[in-house]
Amino acid sequence: MNPARSVRHPRRVAVHRAAPRYGSAPPRRLSPMRPLLCGLLLLLAPLAGCGQRGPAYETYTHPQLGFAIAYPRGWEVVERPEEGRVWFVPPGLVGEGEVPHLETASFLAVFTLDVPGPVSDDEARRLGLSLLPIHGVSGFRRFRNDGGVAWHRFEVTGASRGGEWASVGLLVSGRERVRYVVCARPLGEWRQAQKSCDEILTTFRPGSL
Numbered sequence: 645m646n647p648a649r650s651v652r653h654p655r656r657v658a659v660h661r662a663a664p665r666y667g668s669a670p671p672r673r674l675s676p677m678r679p680l681l682c683g684l685l686l687l688l689a690p691l692a693g694c695g696q697r698g699p700a701y702e703t704y705t706h707p708q709l710g711f712a713i714a715y716p717r718g719w720e721v722v723e724r725p726e727e728g729r730v731w732f733v734p735p736g737l738v739g740e741g742e743v744p745h746l747e748t749a750s751f752l753a754v755f756t757l758d759v760p761g762p763v764s765d766d767e768a769r770r771l772g773l774s775l776l777p778i779h780g781v782s783g784f785r786r787f788r789n790d791g792g793v794a795w796h797r798f799e800v801t802g803a804s805r806g807g808e809w810a811s812v813g814l815l816v817s818g819r820e821r822v823r824y825v826v827c828a829r830p831l832g833e834w835r836q837a838q839k840s841c842d843e844i845l846t847t848f849r850p851g852s853l
Contacts, residue, residue, distance in 0.1 A: 701844070706730065706754075710851030711823055714844050715752050728756035737806070745776055745828070749809035752844065755824040761817035761853075762794035769796075772815045775824055778802045793818045793853055797845075801831065810834040812841050818853020 701714040704721060715721075715732040722731040722744050731744035732752040738744045745751050755775060763771065769784050780801040788795035796815040801808065811828035825848055827841035 700840075701847075703847070704730070704732070706851065709756055711754065711756075712847070712849040712851070713752070713754060713825065714847040716840070719752075728758075730754045745826075746804050748806040749804055749828065749830040750806070751809075751826075751828050753824075753826045753828075757822040757824065758820070759817070759822045760820055761822060762789075762792065762819070763815075763817045763822065765796070768794070768815050768817065769798075771822065772796065772798050772813065772824065773800070776800070776802055776826060777804065779808075793850070800826075802828070807831070810838075812838065812845060814845055814848060816848075816850045816853065818850070821853050823848075823850045823853065 700717060702717050703712060703714050705712040708725075709728075716734075718735065719732045720735050720738070722733060722738060724730070730753070731738075733744045733748055734750050737748040737750075739747075745753055753776075757771070759771070761767075765786055768786070772784060773781065778800045782799045782801075784796065784798040784800075786794055786796050794817050796817075798813050798815070799811070800813065801810050803809065808831040809828040810831050811826050813824070813826040816823045816825075825845065827844050829837035829841065
């Protein structure tokens with residue numbers, strides 16, 4: 645008999661799949677709730693800004709004199725119709741019967757004077773420096789003539805019981821009257837506050853003069 649031949653069986657080699665590169669995970673099935681959640685987020689997106697602060701200013705329009713100006717939101721309005729004067733001041737700083745610009749270094753004032761014009765540069769300067777307790781002047785100039793209305797801009801410093809203040813202002817004169825506008829802040833805060841006062845003055849509309 646022939647000797648039995650030995651039969652070689654092929655070796656089994658274990659095959660290991662390479663791990664996904666870059667840490668990627670195997671694809672997952674989307675949850676049926678995922679599209680619903682995405683849709684809900686899209687609906688709520690327009691409401692995300694509801695908690696943001698509102699505008700920094702409100703607008704005041706005088707019912708008789710017709711002038712308009714923006715003032716910081718939340719400030720109090722003090723009116724003296726018999727004097728043709730309106731002030732805007734932070735709440736709680738001025739008591740009844742007190743003159744606002746004598747009590748606080750933060751104020752916005754609009755005075756109306758029955759002075760025919762347009763006034764000359766010298767008269768504008770005299771008026772502009774006589775209506776508030778002013779200590780110093782760093783500029784007073786005419787910068788615009790508009791249909792018989794003269795616009796002067798000035799920068800002055802002064803003091804009240806609330807402390808020293810710095811300010812920018814306008815004196816606008818027409819044929820029958822003058823509007824005098826001053827925006828003041830405490831002297832120590834002026835570098836940061838001047839931008840706000842400049843913005844406020846750009847909103848001023850003098851009404852009929």
